[in-house]
Amino acid sequence: xxxxxxxxxxxxxxxxxxxxxxxxxxxxxxxxxxxxxxxxxxxxxxxxxxxxxxxxxxxxxxxxxxxxxxxxxxxxxxxxxxxxxxxxxxxxxxxxxxxxxxxxxxxxxxxxxxxxxxxxxxxxxxxxxxxxxx
Numbered sequence: 659x660x661x662x663x664x665x666x667x668x669x670x671x672x673x674x675x676x677x678x679x680x681x682x683x684x685x686x687x688x689x690x691x692x693x694x695x696x697x698x699x700x701x702x703x704x705x706x707x708x709x710x711x712x713x714x715x716x717x718x719x720x721x722x723x724x725x726x727x728x729x730x731x732x733x734x735x736x737x738x739x740x741x742x743x744x745x746x747x748x749x750x751x752x753x754x755x756x757x758x759x760x761x762x763x764x765x766x767x768x769x770x771x772x773x774x775x776x777x778x779x780x781x782x783x784x785x786x787x788x789x790x791x792x
Contacts (some may be wrong), residue, residue, distance in 0.1 A: 668692065671790040677744045678740045682725045682792055690792035693724050695744070700784045705776075708784035709752040717786035719753035722773070724787055725766045744785075749776065751784045 668682045670692065676697025684690050698712045712719050719729065727739070751767045756762035762775040765782060776782065 667687070668792040674750060675681050677788075678744070679704075680787070681732075683723060683727070687721075691789040692697045693727060694788045694790065694791060695720075695728070695741075696786040696788055699746075701746070703751075703784055704781060705778035708782070709753070711784060712786035715786050717788040719751050720787045721753045724763060725750075725752055727765070749774070749782045751782055769775060 670679045671692050671694070673679060673694060674697070678695040680693040680695055682690055682692050696715060696717045698715065700708060703711065709719055728745075743744070745768050747768050749767045752764045752766060754764040756764065756775050761778055763778050765774055765776050766772075767774055
């Protein structure tokens with residue numbers, strides 16, 4: 659089955675109710691994947707609670723590269739109108755742990771449009787993405 663058009667642009671996968679297609683990325687392992695923002699969120703959760711919730715939902719926390727796709731959510735230049743209203747102002751867990759401090763993970767600050775790190779025991783927000791191989 660051909661999963662690409664003649665211009666080799668990947669064909670987006672089927673979406674479930676409430677999901678938003680974000681685009682296709684090449685991961686650090688070299689694999690191309692479709693990235694889909696899943697419906698729903700969890701608030702006031704630790705990093706481990708967020709990871710467990712995302713996994714039980716059939717997805718994962720977004721990594722920093724996937725958050726780059728979402729970077730326009732905190733700007734007034736919203737490139738994808740489907741994202742309007744999808745995020746509360748605040749900090750969201752990423753799947754990426756801090757390289758030097760195992761008790762910390764990277765977070766995306768929606769209010770400040772910036773990256774920072776927080777202790778994994780802090781209580782923040784989370785969204786999940788699912789990845790479908792191209």
